[in-house]
C-alpha cells in the first residue's frame with residue numbers, strides 16, 4: 001500500500017458541545033487534530049506517549065490521553081477540552097479554584113490537570129487526598145510539587161459540593 | 169507515525185476477514201496504549217489498523233456463578249474495575265487491572281491488549297494465569313480456546329496466527345474457599361512498569377488445608393511465568409507462613425531474571441521471594 005492511497009477521512013463529531021466536522025489522516029492523533037487542524041491549542045503535547053497527561057481530554061465524559069487516541073476514532077462521539085470548561089458566566093469552578101489556590105506555575109500541565117480533575121469530581125464529588133493523588137498520577141507537573149494542585153482540587157470539590165465545609 | 173488506513177468493523181467475521189487479507193499488513197487496535205507508542209517508535213508500520221472496539225462480542229463483561237466470567241477483549245481496565253461482580257468475585261484480577269497505567273490509560277487499556285502485547289512485565293497476565301483463564305480466539309479457520317498460560321511465547325510474541333483475533337478471556341467460576349492476589353514492585357506509587365510481580369491463587373478444603381494452588385510471575389523471564397512446582401508444593405499443606413516461604417523459594421529458583429534499567433537480576437530474584445510470599449498471604453486472606 002502506498003502513501004498516495006491514504007486519503008483524508010471526514011470526521012463528524014461534537015467538541016465542547018458544538019458539532020464539528022474536519023478532515024484528517026488516520027495516523028493523526030486526536031491531539032494533533034485538536035491542535036493543528038482545529039486550532040484548539042489549550043490541550044498540550046508533553047511526551048506524546050501516554051506518560052505525562054498534558055494532552056488529557058474527555059471522550060464521552062471519560063478521561064483519555066488524546067495523544068493515544070486517533071482523530072478518526074471520535075466520529076459520532078463527544079470530546080471536551082480545556083476550552084470547554086469556562087462558559088459565558090466565566091471560569092469553571094475548577095479553574096477558579098486553581099487560580100485562587102495557586103495550583104500552577106508555568107501552566108503547561110494545567111489544561112490536562114483541569115480536565116483530569118473534572119473527570120475525577122464528576123465521578124467522585126468528595127475524593128480523599130489519597131484518591132486525588134492516585135487519580136492525578138498520570139499528570140506530571142515539573143513546577144508545583146503537587147501540593148498546591150491537591151489543595152486546588154480539594155477547594156474545587158468544596159465549591160462544587162454544597163454539603164462541604166470550606167477549610168481549604 | 170507512518171500512514172495507514174483505519175477500519176472499525178462491527179462483527180468478528182468482518183474483523184477476521186480484514187486481518188486475514190494477505191494483501192496488506194493489518195494489526196488489531198484496541199486501546200492503542202501499547203500499539204500507538206510502539207508505532208511511533210517505529211517498531212511496526214502496519215498498513216491497516218483494525219479497531220476492535222466496535223465489535224459487540226469484544227465489548228462485554230458477563231458473569232454467571234456457574235459459567236464464570238467472560239471479559240471481551242476490548243473491555244477497558246476502568247470498565248472492568250468498576251464492575252460489581254468482578255470486584256466481588258475476582259479481586260485478584262482487580263489487583264492487576266487497577267494498576268495498569270493511571271486514570272487516563274485505564275480508560276483505554278484492555279486486558280486483551282495487555283495479553284496480546286505479551287510483555288514479560290504485563291501485569292494482568294500472571295493474574296489471569298493463576299485464575300485459570302483461557303483465551304477465546306477467532307480466526308480464518310474458526311474459533312479456538314487457548315490457556316492464557318500458553319499464550320505468550322517470547323517477548324512481544326504470542327501463539328496467535330495470521331488473521332487471528334482475541335475475542336474474549338474466560339475465567340472459571342470462583343470455587344468455595346479460594347482466593348487470588350497479584351502484587352508487583354515498582355519504585356514509585358503508580359504509573360510504572362513492574363520490576364517484578366507475583367500472582368497467587370489458593371483453594372482450601374473444608375479442613376482448611378490447601379487443595380490447589382497456582383503461582384505465576386511477571387518481569388522475571390522472557391514471558392510471564394507459571395511456576396507449577398511452587399503451587400504443587402503447597403497442595404495438602406496448611407496455609408502457614410512456612411509453607412508460603414517454601415513455595416516462594418521454589419518460585420525464586422524458577423525465575424530467570426535479567427538486569428536492566430529497572431533492576432538487577434539479583435534484586436528481581438529477591439523480589440520474587442518477597443512478592444510470592446505476600447501474594448500467597450493476600451490470596452489466603454481472600455479465601456475467608
Ligand SMILES: Cc1cc2nc3c(=O)[nH]c(=O)nc-3n(C[C@H](O)[C@H](O)[C@H](O)COP(=O)(O)OP(=O)(O)OC[C@H]3O[C@@H](n4cnc5c(N)ncnc54)[C@H](O)[C@@H]3O)c2cc1C
Nearest residue numbers: 050198199200201202203269277278281282284290291334
Ligand atoms: C503510560 C503507560 C503506562 C502503562 N502502565 C502499564 C502497567 O502498569 N502495567 C502493564 O502491564 N502495562 C502498562 N502499560 C502498557 C499498556 O497500557 C497495557 O499493556 C495495555 O493493557 C495494552 O492494552 P491496549 O488495549 O491499549 O492494547 P493495544 O495497544 O491496542 O494493543 C496491544 C497489542 O495487542 C494487539 N491486540 C490488541 N487487541 C487485540 C485483539 N483483540 N486480538 C489480537 N491482538 C490484539 C495489538 O495489535 C498490539 O500488538 C502502560 C502504557 C502506558 C502508555
Ligand code: FES
Nearest residue numbers: 046047048053067
Ligand atoms: S502528551 Fe499525551 S500523555 Fe503526554
Ligand code: FES
Nearest residue numbers: 105107141142143
Ligand atoms: S505548572 Fe509547570 S508543569 Fe505544572
